[in-house]
Amino acid sequence: MDDNRGTGRPPGDARPPLRVEEIATARSAARLRQQCHDWLILDVPSSVVDDLLLVVYEALANAAEHAYVDHTDGPGPLRLEARRTDGHILITVSDEGSWRAPTGDRFRGRGLPLMRHLAQDVRVASGHDGTVVALRLCLESAGEPSGECLGDL
Helix, strand or coil: CCCCCCCCCCCCCCCCEEEEECCCCHHHHHHHHHHHHHCCCCCHHHHHHHHHHHHHHHHHHHHHHHHHCCCCCCCEEEEEEEEEECEEEHHHHHHHHCCCCCCCCCCCCHHHHHHHHHHHHHEEEECEEEEEEEEEEEECCCCCCCCHHCCCC
């Protein structure tokens, strides 16, 4: 029987999701990373936490650095949401800024490949309302997806 009846949490989610928002700056990206760390260490294997935080921080830092570059009124919101479901951690990082296309600079542009290497599923959606980076990491085998870990975000 599911202990989450009436809580609004999905089955298998042992605790409330993490939902935080700040103005997109380098400092706020670091604070959101720390909040994600504090949320993850409650029940996520330590072998997974470091890789997951690297992926999350890459998405946060990219949004803080690039999303609002063309905005004359300064940076806007940076959101982090995380939840645990049966065998997965699902994380979204979103902003209301503009997507920045890769520049071809050989010293830049490694963030998405890094995220895709460390997480089982990485999806990026950008449009007029901003950008959403959705990440899924399978916990059941700590990086080795089994049949049960494959699925949609």
